[in-house]
Amino acid sequence: MPGHQPIIVRIAQVGAGYWGRNLLRNFSAIPQAEVVWVCDTQEEAQKDAAANHPGIRTTGDIQDILADESVEGVIVATETPQHFLMAEAALRAGKHVFVEKPLAQTVDQAERLVALAEENDLRLMVGHLLLYHPAFRHVEELIGQNELGDIRYLYSTRVNLGIVRQRENAFESLAPHDLSIALAYIDSKPVAVAAQGSAYLQPNIEDVVFATVFFENGALAHVHTSWLDPHKIRKTTVVGSKLMAVIDDMEPSEKVRLYDKGAEVAEPSGYTGFAEAVSVRSGSIVIPKIENEEPLRSECEEFVASIVEQRRPHTDGRSGLAVVRLLEAARQSLEAGGARVDV
Numbered sequence: 001m002p003g004h005q006p007i008i009v010r011i012a013q014v015g016a017g018y019w020g021r022n023l024l025r026n027f028s029a030i031p032q033a034e035v036v037w038v039c040d041t042q043e044e045a046q047k048d049a050a051a052n053h054p055g056i057r058t059t060g061d062i063q064d065i066l067a068d069e070s071v072e073g074v075i076v077a078t079e080t081p082q083h084f085l086m087a088e089a090a091l092r093a094g095k096h097v098f099v100e101k102p103l104a105q106t107v108d109q110a111e112r113l114v115a116l117a118e119e120n121d122l123r124l125m126v127g128h129l130l131l132y133h134p135a136f137r138h139v140e141e142l143i144g145q146n147e148l149g150d151i152r153y154l155y156s157t158r159v160n161l162g163i164v165r166q167r168e169n170a171f172e173s174l175a176p177h178d179l180s181i182a183l184a185y186i187d188s189k190p191v192a193v194a195a196q197g198s199a200y201l202q203p204n205i206e207d208v209v210f211a212t213v214f215f216e217n218g219a220l221a222h223v224h225t226s227w228l229d230p231h232k233i234r235k236t237t238v239v240g241s242k243l244m245a246v247i248d249d250m251e252p253s254e255k256v257r258l259y260d261k262g263a264e265v266a267e268p269s270g271y272t273g274f275a276e277a278v279s280v281r282s283g284s285i286v287i288p289k290i291e292n293e294e295p296l297r298s299e300c301e302e303f304v305a306s307i308v309e310q311r312r313p314h315t316d317g318r319s320g321l322a323v324v325r326l327l328e329a330a331r332q333s334l335e336a337g338g339a340r341v342d343v
């Protein structure tokens with residue numbers, strides 16, 4: 001079309017530390033986006049961003065970004081305690097907002113962000129990265145097609161040595177990923193959380209947490225997180241009534257294995273004992289071929305697309321709020337010595 005200009009979304013990013021650098025690289029590579037500002041209170045981070053992204057403007061004050069009317073989208077990649085203030089300020093300035101996980105530290109904060117975005121017809125997205133991961137998406141699609149049958153329970157292990165955080169515990173830092181997957185895979189309402197953990201390195205900041213989420217239909221999701229562990233494990237096992245799936249993100253290529261395994265208990269009949277009434281099925285193992293796309297690229301593209309297409313992003317504020325509800329219940333459970341806390 002003569003005179004037709006492609007839409008370019010002008011983006012500013014707040015926080016360009018360890019993870020922010022990855023976001024900056026990905027947003028900068030999207031043809032429909034232009035990252036015009038990077039804001040970081042540390043000069044080193046500003047210098048680094050300027051050196052790697054020529055032409056980008058840098059500042060240490062978010063107000064410079066918010067005052068720039070040409071900026072449409074703001075990326076919040078500061079540490080979790082600042083997510084709420086940064087996101088709220090950006091929404092109030094009329095910007096669409098992408099917030100790294102978790103959306104906020106409390107349910108109250110997350111609800112306020114969701115309301116602010118909805119009242120002002122602004123996009124609010126949270127970085128629930130695994131929902132853009134081809135292996136996790138493949139299993140989500142299979143569950144949607146009822147290939148796994150009813151999801152009975154799942155469990156995830158997300159452990160490593162480091163990164164030790166100072167302002168959130170290992171569960172708050174690592175579990176948002178697994179919780180977002182549990183909520184996507186289990187077609188039921190979470191009703192309670194019980195979490196046990198211990199703090200060894202810093203007072204009141206748990207280095208290891210074992211948490212169980214209870215769902216209305218009886219399904220369970222168990223999440224083990226730690227930054228004080230000799231192994232690097234990123235693994236989720238999903239037990240369905242028809243198939244069982246294992247997603248191992250540390251595997252370089254064959255990340256998903258589908259096990260045709262299960263057990264059923266037949267109606268008792270005649271003189272057969274319980275052992276005879278249980279039939280165990282141990283069939284073949286399938287390793288599906290899955291494209292190796294970078295999840296972070298898909299996630300960044302989704303934010304830009306949601307702005308261009310004026311629609312809700314896939315992982316919107318409400319999905320961020322649902323995860324924060326579980327994080328808050330887990331914190332209360334930890335404080336109550338592992339008691340079951342209603343969500």
Ligand SMILES: NC(=O)c1ccc[n+]([C@@H]2O[C@H](COP(=O)([O-])OP(=O)(O)OC[C@H]3O[C@@H](n4cnc5c(N)ncnc54)[C@H](O)[C@@H]3O)[C@@H](O)[C@H]2O)c1
Pocket residue numbers: 014015016017018019020039040041042045060062077078079080082100101102127129173
């Ligand atoms: N999706 C993932 O897999 C993943 C992985 C790691 C971290 N994260 C998330 O990314 C976020 C950042 O984590 P990180 O490891 O990069 O932390 P980080 O400490 O390395 O980076 C945070 C940056 O924010 C800057 N900052 C702090 N206050 C600021 C302010 N008021 N204005 C501007 N800049 C400010 C700091 O100077 C720092 O450079 C966290 O929310 C974390 O949960 C996500």
